[in-house]
Structures are given as structure tokens and as C-alpha cells.
Amino acid sequence: MKIFIASYGTETNTFSSIPTSMNSFHESTLFYGDGTSHPPAFLSAPLHVWKKMATDAGFEIVESISADAQPAGPVVQKVYEELRDCLLQDLQEALPVDMVLLSMHGAMVSQKCNDCEGDILERTRELVGNKTVIGAELDLHCHISERMLENSNALITFKEYPHIDTMERASELFRICLDTCNNKVLPVTSVYDTHIIQMWRTPLEPMKSFVRHMQELEGENEVLSISFVHGFPWGDVSDLGGKIIVITNNRSEYGNILAEKLGRQLWDIRRKSQVHIPEMDEAFDIAMSEPHGPVVLADVADNAGGGAPSDSTFLLEKVLERKINGSARVLSGCYWDPMAVHFCIEAGIGATMDLRVGGKCGPFSGNPIDLRITVRGIQTNATQPFGNAISKIGDAVWIEADGIDLVLNTLRCQVFHPQVFTGLGIQLENYHIVIVKSTQHFFAGFSPLAKKIIYVKTPGALSPDFSNIPYRKFRKPYWPKNEKPFD
């Protein structure tokens, strides 16, 4: 048995003006054939699982690239093609192979290709022929196209958001593909389009129960796997939207019925599964009425993990305008501001100076804020955990300005974990309000210590106003823009 593995992807926010370049991959994850010799990163983590499972079983494994970039705008075409062709060249040289396992995000868009995963899978199928089993593990914020389905044997997405289950899904995909190779199963995929666009948070009800329900159905009635594709609302492509994927052992009729049934359940809970996202003033009112901190406020629209600049100042401006910092200590991060970080590192710990913070990338960033700050901490080459993976944040500084403490950094990233603060020596329990730039991934790390979590409606690149995202390529009716999108 010979198995070919690779990871390649990013989540493209087609509304973002930040290009995804070769440097974007270098800054995040880019290895040529030895990704598993390094600690697991977001998309390379499944390769670690596959390599171990293959090695334990005595199979031969061929490892190609591990390439992952922080979400931003479309991938520069020649960069997309160079990495794609690198993967395909490795595959060509490895032939014949029995199985191809790919870890891809599923929402990658390049300057000239709206369905990069469909393109990669189609080219993979052309190279390996029809007998080789092709499986792909995808982020649940992906787009599922016909081209992807036609050119693969099994597509599986994460079930959890935050994505804490990448390793489990990797072993699930491995087992299905291995059983397919050994003719023990014949995976057949059923897809149901929910016609819903929104964000679903799986640690919260009713989504928590929905995920458990999907898992209970797996293993019965020849159901091999069920995925709920959340879709990525800020990727304007024709295949956007929430979908259910059911993979059965050659029971397509049952798979179709089950996929539709689950899709209808999602429809029924569509309102209940939306969290209340208050405006900024309401969010601060709620936070200030809490007797104890830390109260964690999520700046959902400035999430670098969805392609936002991560330097917006809307919440910071509101703190100053309302003088929140006069009565409560406020901590916030991570502001992507390499220039300000450079100044702080040059000035050194203890230095007090005027600093212009954030608001530098465009209208989604808000206004730059001028502060009289003191540099409290510096950390070079800092990292934070992201599930089982390690995520780089670049050089980071802790600055203090009149009751507000901020973390600025050089590598655009969202806040996954309290380590972005504690790594600099900051103790979160000293703050009443902690503002993090993240839509949901912060939840796993912060929920154990937060007295309360509030998602805040802020202006920005990932506006949670799903009715009014200005789609041009996505043309289908969807809820919440249409009350009856099936008509």
C-alpha cells in the first residue's frame, strides 16, 4: 500500500484587499516534503496523523508540500499555480499510489480560479486514474463544488468550531479511504444545500446537540461519515453556503434522505442557532454591569483568521470615548502593527512615548489612535497554541496607556489562546475587560477563565450582517436575505 499525502490551502476572503502571496505562505506554513518533521500547524496537523497511521500499518508514505497561509484576499495566480504544480509534480513522481490524502481548507480562491480545491482534485484524479482512492479533509468553512465531489472518493470536514477536532477527522478519513482501497466499503456521497448563510458556534446550544446528533448517526445504517459544511460567508463564489454531506456505504437513496432531514433540522433551528451579537455600546454596558472580570469581548469583524486586517480600532475608540478605562482595566489584542512594534522594540522596555496605534490598512481598520504609552513587555518570535498546532504571531509588544493595555504584533493573526497575553507576562485576572480579535477560535482557550463572553457587532472586514454582504458571484437565494429561499 502506497499513500501520498499533502496539505495546501487558505481561507480566501474575496472582499479583502490584502493579497495572499508566496510570502504569506512562508510566514505561516510552507514545507516541501518535510512538514511532519516540524510541529503540527493548522493544515499540516492531519499529515502527522496519516503518517503515523500509515507507518504503524507498515505502508509506504510519500509526503509532499505543507502549505498554509493566513486568510486574506485571493491568492496571487502564479503563487497558486506554483504550489499546486509542486504538489502535482511530487504526485507524478510517486506514481503509482493506492491512496491520496489531502488536507485542504476548501475556501481557497486565486486571482483566476474560484474553486482551487476543485482544480487540485481534478488534476489529481487525471494523474492517478480512477482506481486510486482520493480523500480530502476540509475546514468546515469551505465551499463544496460538483468538481470537488466528482474528483474525490470522500470529503470530510471538521465538525467543531473552534476547530478542535482536526486530528479525529483525519483518522476518520484515513479509515474510510483504507476500507475503500481494500474493497470493504464503497463510499457514496449525498449533499443537501441548506440555503443558509451564517456563522454557527458548536460549543453553544443548539449546535452542540446537532454535532452530537450527527455523530450518533455515524456508524448506523451504513453511514460512514456526516459533515456539516458551514461555508465561508466572505468568500464570494457560486458554491457558497451551508451544506450537509452524508457519506454512506453505497446507500445513496438513504444518504439523500438523511442529508435532507439534517438540513431541514438546521433550517428549523436557524434562528435559535444565531448568537445575539450586540452593538458596541450595549456590549460595554453588559460588560460593565458584570461584578467580576475578566469579561471577554470578541471583535468578530476584525478576525485575521477570516482575512481581516486585525488592526481595527473601533472598540478601542469606544473605550476611550466612554472613558471605560477610567473605571475598569482594559486589555486588548492582537493589533497587527509592525511599524509600531518596531518603534517599541527600538525604544525598549520601560520607555514612554507617543505612539500611533492601528487603523492603518484601510476603511475596515477605523482611525489610527494616538496614545501616550509605556512599553511593558517585548517577546520576539512569539507563538500561541491552536488546538494541537502551534501558530506564529511574530514579534509582540505589550504597551500600557492610561488603564488600557494592548498587545501589538508583526505577524497578522487572530487570537486563539491567552498565551498571546501571558507570553508577555500579562495576567488576565487583572483586567475587567479583555477584547480579543477573533470570531470564535478564542473560545476554547478563553472560556475556562472568562466570567462572561460577549460577541460584539463591530464594523469591519467580517461584518456579521449576512443579509447585506455584497455578493456578485454567489447568486442563489439564501436565508437570512430571503425568508423563503427554496421557492
Ligand SMILES: [Zn+2]
Ligand atoms: Zn474554519
